[in-house]
Amino acid sequence: KQEVTQIPAALSVPEGENLVLNCSFTDSAIYNLQWFRQDPGKGLTSLLLIQSSQREQTSGRLNASLDKSSGRSTLYIAASQPGDSATYLCAVKGGSYIPTFGRGTSLIVHP
């Protein structure tokens, strides 16, 4: 059974810092890994999708890496802003094609 862990559970940083959010998974036989953002009371917004054959994906100030063999992914946020405050979730799609989620990292960026 796939298990997904996200560390840290919560993070509070001043504006401008570079951040690293971690996601680890127990079964490396995956098709893809996806990072989502969720604002309070809202739905899921897809940030980055990394296929199993890829090492990283970038979108603006976001960069996600994937090391399938070690079962790890990191989401790097450059020059954080208060608008980045949200919960970040990673989801792993394995052999069942049904995504397994971590519990998320709650991020607060204060001015």
Place this chain on the structure above:
Amino acid sequence: NAGVTQTPKFQVLKTGQSMTLQCAQDMNHEYMSWYRQDPGMGLRLIHYSVGAGITDQGEVPNGYNVSRSTTEDFPLRLLSAAPSQTSVYFCASTTGGEETQYFGPGTRLLVL
């Protein structure tokens, strides 16, 4: 192309009442799933389907039923609502392989 749609957006039930949360997708996806989200718990899988006529249980299936009579629709039924089912429910769909996952906007359910 509407993607994944969910109705209702918000619902209040009394303990013991039944209801059906609707989920539909227009992308011809084989795989559909239901999750519930509670504070600090991420999204937990309730039930999923790998095609019309095929369903299976996820991590937290108790108190919920599903059926998949068509490729497009995957309703979630609460037979006798309990306060512990107060949550936000998300429906998702995808195809096999490396295709991304698509999520509906969610249904907020409050059981009194």
